[in-house]
Structure formats: structure tokens, C-alpha cells
Amino acid sequence: MGYICDFCGDQPSLVYCRSDAACLCLSCDRNVHSANALSKRHSRTLLCERCNSQPAFVRCAEEKVSLCQNCDWMGHDASTSNSTHKRQTINSYSGCPSSGELSSIWSFFSQPDSAGESACEQELGLMSISENIENTSWDPTVNTISHNIAVVVEVNDDCNVDKGSGWTRTSIPEHRPAPQLLDQAAGSTYTSLPKFCPQTKYPGLSEDDLYDDFNIDEVDLNLENYEELFGVTLNHSEELLENGGIDSLFGTKDMSAADSTCQGAVAAEGSSIGLVNAIQPACSNAASADSVMSNKTDSILYFTTKHAHSSLSFSGLTGESSAGDYQDCGASSMLLMGEPPWCPPCTESSIPSATRSDAVMRYKEKKKTRKFEKRVRYASRKARADVRKRVKGRFVKAGDAYDYDPLNQSRSC
Amino acid sequence: MRTICDACESAAAIVFCAADEAALCGACDEKVHLCNKLAGRHVRVGLANPSDVPRCDICENAPGNMQFPGYKPGK
Numbered sequence: 001m002g003y004i005c006d007f008c009g010d011q012p013s014l015v016y017c018r019s020d021a022a023c024l025c026l027s028c029d030r031n032v033h034s035a036n037a038l039s040k041r042h043s044r045t046l047l048c049e050r051c052n053s054q055p056a057f058v059r060c061a062e063e064k065v066s067l068c069q070n071c072d073w074m075g076h077d078a079s080t081s082n083s084t085h086k087r088q089t090i091n092s093y094s095g096c097p098s099s100g101e102l103s104s105i106w107s108f109f110s111q112p113d114s115a116g117e118s119a120c121e122q123e124l125g126l127m128s129i130s131e132n133i134e135n136t137s138w139d140p141t142v143n144t145i146s147h148n149i150a151v152v153v154e155v156n157d158d159c160n161v162d163k164g165s166g167w168t169r170t171s172i173p174e175h176r177p178a179p180q181l182l183d184q185a186a187g188s189t190y191t192s193l194p195k196f197c198p199q200t201k202y203p204g205l206s207e208d209d210l211y212d213d214f215n216i217d218e219v220d221l222n223l224e225n226y227e228e229l230f231g232v233t234l235n236h237s238e239e240l241l242e243n244g245g246i247d248s249l250f251g252t253k254d255m256s257a258a259d260s261t262c263q264g265a266v267a268a269e270g271s272s273i274g275l276v277n278a279i280q281p282a283c284s285n286a287a288s289a290d291s292v293m294s295n296k297t298d299s300i301l302y303f304t305t306k307h308a309h310s311s312l313s314f315s316g317l318t319g320e321s322s323a324g325d326y327q328d329c330g331a332s333s334m335l336l337m338g339e340p341p342w343c344p345p346c347t348e349s350s351i352p353s354a355t356r357s358d359a360v361m362r363y364k365e366k367k368k369t370r371k372f373e374k375r376v377r378y379a380s381r382k383a384r385a386d387v388r389k390r391v392k393g394r395f396v397k398a399g400d401a402y403d404y405d406p407l408n409q410s411r412s413c
Numbered sequence: 414m415r416t417i418c419d420a421c422e423s424a425a426a427i428v429f430c431a432a433d434e435a436a437l438c439g440a441c442d443e444k445v446h447l448c449n450k451l452a453g454r455h456v457r458v459g460l461a462n463p464s465d466v467p468r469c470d471i472c473e474n475a476p477g478n479m480q481f482p483g484y485k486p487g488k
Contacts (some may be wrong), residue, residue: 007451019432020451032452038420038433038445039452384472397470 003052007032015044016055018092023047026099034096045092046106050075058087059106066090416460420445428457436460 005013005025013023017033019042024032033039046056048068056066060076062085067075076085091105376382388395416426418438426436430446432455437445446452469477 017451019434020454021432022451032449035448036445036452038430038435039449041433387473388471389473 013047013052016047017042017044018055019043023053026102030096033094040095043092043094046090055092056090059090061086061088415463427460429460430455430457432456 002023003012004023005011005028006022007024007028011025011027013025015026015029016023017029019039020032024044029044033042033044046066048054048056048071049065050067050071054068054070057069058072059066060072063075072087076087093102093105097105385395390396416436418424418426418441419435420437420441424438424440426438428439428442429436430442433445433452437457442457446455446457466476469475
């Protein structure tokens with residue numbers, strides 16, 4: 001690469017062959033690319049006059065210089081005075097054009113005539129025939145896409161082509177696919193979006209379906225118990241709270257200890273709420289040992305009912321408290337010595353009736369759309385699975401010798 | 414079914430020249446690339462025989478290019 005032709009090393013290089021990645025003088029260019037049907041297809045273009053190592057991309061009319069993309073951006077980018085220079089795209093050629101034809105495509109460029117060239121001209125009448133008409137049609141779009149600045153495209157190329165004897169003239173091939181690719185990319189993204197959207201919906205549905213499917217028994221039980229238990233507690237706690245806020249729960253001391261015998265879930269709930277208020281004063285007061293103990297155990301019940309899945313654990317604890325379990329004393333005393341931390345859960349329990357009813361409604365709605373039949377989620381995966389090799393109904397790696405005996409444990413897997 | 418040489422269109426192609434964008438048989442490859450020192454710099458890659466390429470174990474269709482030695486499907 002450089003100022004001298006890569007082939008002869010003799011003359012200054014003028015054109016650049018993209019396929020060979022070589023800078024060549026005109027005569028070597030002619031020689032090399034006429035040898036071969038394949039080499040004739042190579043596309044050559046002018047060299048950038050600034051760096052002399054890359055193919056020229058545009059010709060600046062103001063500065064009268066052909067520039068590659070880098071030099072063009074560097075020279076015309078920063079200063080505003082330069083950025084408005086009119087630029088003209090440089091076309092490339094393939095085949096074996098004569099110098100006359102070359103000067104016609106590069107009308108701005110006066111080519112030096114070397115002595116050997118004119119001799120070659122007559123010999124090489126090998127011109128490819130087809131001519132690309134698309135060039136000028138999409139050149140403006142290419143320029144606007146790549147530069148976003150005012151670029152003048154010479155239209156007189158059209159007339160010159162008619163005069164020329166039909167060598168192929170291609171514009172810079174690198175940029176030709178660009179607008180097409182943009183369209184393709186845009187098109188493909190557009191087409192792919194509607195495909196993906198319906199698919200993404202299904203996983204959401206299927207997850208819920210699966211979840212409901214597997215947990216149906218547990219969920220039903222939990223909900224039934226929950227309505228029964230939690231509804232009652234809500235009523236109680238709402239009443240209590242209305243009466244004066246949380247402090248009222250702790251203010252009243254003398255809820256009857258008789259309720260703590262836990263005749264049923266309802267009774268236990270009511271008593272537990274009532275007995276929580278007795279805790280603080282009970283610690284300070286020397287109340288009867290029995291009531292204190294039952295208070296403590298019931299307060300444990302009160303804590304646990306705040307959780308959604310507490311139905312089963314709640315029934316377990318009611319049993320404990322009715323048995324008068326002394327072992328809980330030690331543990332519960334640890335809990336109660338500190339400042340009772342149950343205030344925040346207390347407020348949360350009364351409010352979520354709205355969210356809970358929403359959730360239940362949603363569950364009921366989704367229950368209607370459940371589908372337990374065999375469902376194929378991805379048709380493409382089914383297609384792949386159908387063509388896969390199977391031995392005794394199981395997928396196998398193609399090519400392995402499968403003498404399949406499921407009872408034989410000597411297999412490595 | 415193998416690729417046919419782009420130059421002579423009579424023999425099966427065994428190399429592909431990226432610079433020339435052409436698949437060539439051995440004779441044409443010599444003819445094209447030995448006459449010229451510039452052409453001799455072209456990088457050429459060999460084209461494999463379609464029956465020699467290992468196929469994907471799963472779909473048996475596309476040529477496979479990754480191997481997982483020692484992989485055993487879990488039980």
C-alpha cells in the first residue's frame with residue numbers, strides 16, 4: 001500500500017482494487033485484471049489522495065481532491081466552513097475500460113497518459129456488457145444516509161455511460177447493500193414482532209395454568225379456611241380498631257381469661273386479640289399466672305394469623321394453648337420482654353380485604369380459562385421433536401449403537 | 414451434490430477464493446492464481462465434501478460444528 005504501484009513498484013499508484021486489496025498504477029491494473037475472467041470482476045476505484053492507502057469515496061469539488069471516508073470525515077467534519085463542501089461520489093469500475101472511458105466516469109479527473117497505456121487499449125477490447133442503472137437512483141439516498149449533508153451527485157454520468165462501450169460501472173459496492181439491509185432489518189424486525197407477541201403471552205397464561213393445576217388442592221383448602229378464619233379476625237380487629245386505634249387494644253386489660261380456653265377458632269381469635277392488650281400490663285402487673293401464660297400463648301396466635309398460610313399453623317397452636325402448654329412460657333417471654341413489634345402487622349391486616357377480594361376475583365376468572373388437555377406451546381419444537389430419532393420412544397443420539405435394555409444397569413448413564 | 418467450479422463449470426469445486434468470490438476446481442485455481450503475484454495472495458479455503466461433514470446429532474440436517482466430549486445425558 002502506498003504511493004507506488006504494488007505490482008510493478010515503478011509508477012505511482014492510482015487505483016485501488018478491493019478484491020486484491022492492492023494499489024496499482026493504471027497499466028498494471030489493466031494487465032492484472034485482463035488476464036482472467038475472475039479478475040475482471042474485481043471492482044476498482046480511485047485512491048484517496050490524502051492517505052493514498054484507502055479507496056476514494058467522494059470527490060470534494062471545492063478542494064478538488066478525492067478522499068476516502070476517513071479523510072473525508074476528518075477534513076469536513078469539524079469546521080463549519082468545510083462541512084458544506086459539495087461532494088460527489090466516486091464510482092468504481094470493473095472490466096477493462098480504456099482511458100477514455102475512465103476519464104468519462106471520472107470527469108473531474110484528468111488522467112496522465114502513460115505511453116504503454118494507449119498501446120494496450122487497442123488490444124484489449126474486452127468489455128463487459130451490462131451496466132448498472134441503479135447507481136444514480138439510489139446514490140442520493142446513500143449519501144443522505146451516510147452524510148446528512150448537502151451532496152451533489154453528478155447526473156452527467158448517465159450521458160457518459162451511453163457513450164461508453166459498455167464496461168460495467170458499479171458504484172461503491174459496500175454501500176449498495178446498506179440501504180437494502182436497512183430495509184431488510186426494518187422489515188424483519190417488523191415481521192418478527194407480531195410473531196413474538198403472541199408467544200410471549202402464552203408463557204404467562206401457561207404459568208398460571210400450571211400453577212393452578214398443581215396447587216389446586218392446597219389453594220382451595222387454604223382459601224376456604226382462610227375465609228373462615230381470617231374473615232372472623234378481620235371483623236374483630238376492625239371493631240377493636242374502630243373503638244380507638246391500636247392503643248385501645250393494649251389499653252383494656254380485663255378481657256376475660258375464660259375465653260382463652262379456645263373452644264373454637266372463633267373464640268380463640270377473639271380472645272387472642274383481647275388478650276394482647278393484657279400483655280404489657282400483665283408484665284408489670286402480677287396477674288394470675290394462668291392468665292399471663294394463656295395471654296402469652298394467645299399472643300403467639302395473634303402473631304401468626306397475620307400471615308396468609310397460617311391456617312394450618314393456627315389450628316396447631318390453638319391445640320397447644322388449650323392444653324395449657326407451659327413450655328411455651330420461656331419462649332414467649334423472650335418474645336414479649338421487648339417492645340411489642342406487632343404494631344405494623346396489626347395495621348396491615350385490616351386493609352388488604354380490598355386487595356384480597358381482587359385476588360380472589362382474578363383467581364375465579366382465570367379458573368374459567370384453564371385447559372388441561374395436551375397443548376403444544378411451540379410448533380417449531382414439535383416439528384424438531386417429531387423428526388428426531390427414537391429408540392423405544394426415547395430420544396437418542398444419532399449414530400450411537402443403541403442396543404437398549406432398560407434393565408441393564410451397566411450403562412454409564 | 415457438490416458445488417461446481419465457477420470458471421469451467423465442469424468439475425467439482427474444491428476451494429473457495431474470498432477475494433474472487435468464486436469456487437474453483439483444482440485446475441482453475443492454479444490457472445487463476447498462479448499467473449499473477451497479486452492473485453497468488455488471495456486466501457483460499459477448502460470446500461468439504463458434503464458427505465464428510467458431521468451432521469448435527471439432533472436434527473440430522475445441518476452440519477454440526479460443536480462437540481461436547483464426555484457429555485452424558487443425565488438420568
